Amino acid sequence: MTDTALTPEAARAAVATAILRIVPDADLDDLDxxxxxxxxxxxxSxxxxxxxELLSSATGVRIDEADYPALASTASCIEFLTSRAPAR
Incomplete structure (x- = not known):
C-alpha cells in the first residue's frame, strides 16, 4: 500500500463539497x-x-482556530490542506 498525501484535486473536491453543504445554491464555477x-x-461565523468541521472530517486534517486565516479562499484552503494532510 502506497502512502500519499492529499492531492490538490482531492483538496479542491473537499472544499467544493463543504461549500455546497453550507451554501447549496453556490455557483462554484463563478467563484474565483x-x-x-x-x-x-x-x-x-x-x-x-x-x-x-466539514473540511477536517473529509480530509483528516486537524484545523485549529489559529489556522482559520489560512482558509480564506479556495486557493489558500487547497494549499493548507495539501500541506497538512496526513499520509494515507
Missing part, C-alpha cells in the same frame, strides 16, 4: 480561487465553523 469565501458566500 482567490475570492474571500466568507464575504463572497456570505458565511457567518457558524457557517464558517461548519465549513471548517
Amino acid at each position: 480561487d482567490d475570492a474571500r469565501l466568507r464575504s463572497e458566500l456570505e458565511l457567518d 457558524l457557517d464558517f465553523l461548519s465549513f471548517v
